[in-house]
Amino acid sequence: MVRIIPMASSIRPSLSSFRLYGGSRLCPSLSSYNPSRRLSLIGSAIPQSHLFGLKASKLFRGESCTGVVAAGNAAQASTTATPENILEWVKNDKRRMLHVVYRVGDIDRTIKFYTECLGMKLLRKRDIPEERYTNAFLGYGPEDSHFVIELTYNYGVDKYDIGTGFGHFGIAVEDVAKTVELIKAKGGKVTREPGPVKGGSSVIAFIEDPDGYKFELLERGPTPEPLCQVMLRVGDLDRSIQFYDKAFGMELLRTRDNPEYKYTIAMLGYGPEDKNAVLELTYNYGVTEYDKGNAYAQIAIGTDDVYKTAEAIKLSGGKLTREPGPLPGINTKITACLDPDGWKTVFVDNVDFLKELE
Secondary structure, eight states: OBOOBBTTOOBSTTOTTOEEETTEEEOOOGGGOOTTSOOOTTOBOOOGGGTTTOOHHHHTOOOOOOTTTTTTHHHHSOSSOOHHHHHHHHHHSOOEEEEEEEEOSOHHHHHHHHHHHSOOEEEEEEEETTTTEEEEEEESSOTTTSOEEEEEEETTOOOOOOTTTEEEEEEEESOHHHHHHHHHHTTOEEEEEEEEOTTSOOEEEEEEOTTOOEEEEEEOSOOSOSEEEEEEEOSOHHHHHHHHHHTTOOEEEEEEEETTTTEEEEEEESSOTTTSOEEEEEEETTOOOOOOOSSEEEEEEEESOHHHHHHHHHHTTOEEEEEEEEOTTSOOEEEEEEOTTOOEEEEEEHHHHHHHHO
16 A cells, blocks of 8 residues: 555555655656556666666655645644553554565566475556556465565666665475475575574574575464564664654564574564564664665555554654645555664555555
8 A cells, every 4th residue: 555666566456646755755746646546656767877886875765745635634634642542552553564675676487486496475566658657466365464575666777775774574384304405496596594592592593585585484383364473673772762662653562682693583563473464673782773675565464544654753753754635636644754764664554454455
């Protein structure tokens, strides 16, 4: 439902009239909206002539549209809410990680790899030739109940810079060794052979998809959410934990410090790791900034109220890149923000999201 722009992607399949151009949002004209399109909230499409050479800070910097986009938003926001009430409301909001959005150089090649090697299902695919991008949603169950992947292919762009900030995705499998053998047989790249994690007993392996995105395979029993992690690196772990707790209402599930290898991780989410997708934040000793590249885009999260969500983000020191409100020509309400490290998240109205899936 939310679109990162093509570089072209969407959180919902089609708000193609919105584009993040070099990271900034261009206001669309109403005449350009095609009501037959599904919502592509925050796409990942970027004009090819401007695609490369962009600094990560520019690519992910968003500026809110004014005028028609913002019209009426203030009237819909609550005027009686207090900061205390807003932050308390966040804890009780019905939130769920909906999907993660990123860009690939050959969407059919990636779909083939994910379905044949990782056991995902192609949930839907949509081509927008007038915008010169294609979207595909893949996962282990329907979008209304599972965390899924949204791929974006921008016509003519076959390579992206993943950068140093993005870490990996996590997939829970019942037999890591068998999964790795299958991936090898299909020509996949294994970067860490199956074996116990350093300092523990959990069996893991690491692989790379055709674009170089890393996947950690974690050996677990049956789980309702096999696509279980998104790992991002941050420059101040305590600051990030506080932000995701206050602004996003995420629970700190656990932390683990590894002084021998000079890093600390924190797992945050909306439920236990064995049943929900979680955010894994990694702090490497002494590293405060990372290059985010132009490949990874954002995570989408469902909320019951984008207006209250935006207020909580502001109160928690987050930066809004899209003021809360309905998308022009579509009633789906969204808001978008950056965390203290510049990682982007889009919040989507829960009811509107389900309508977009119909």
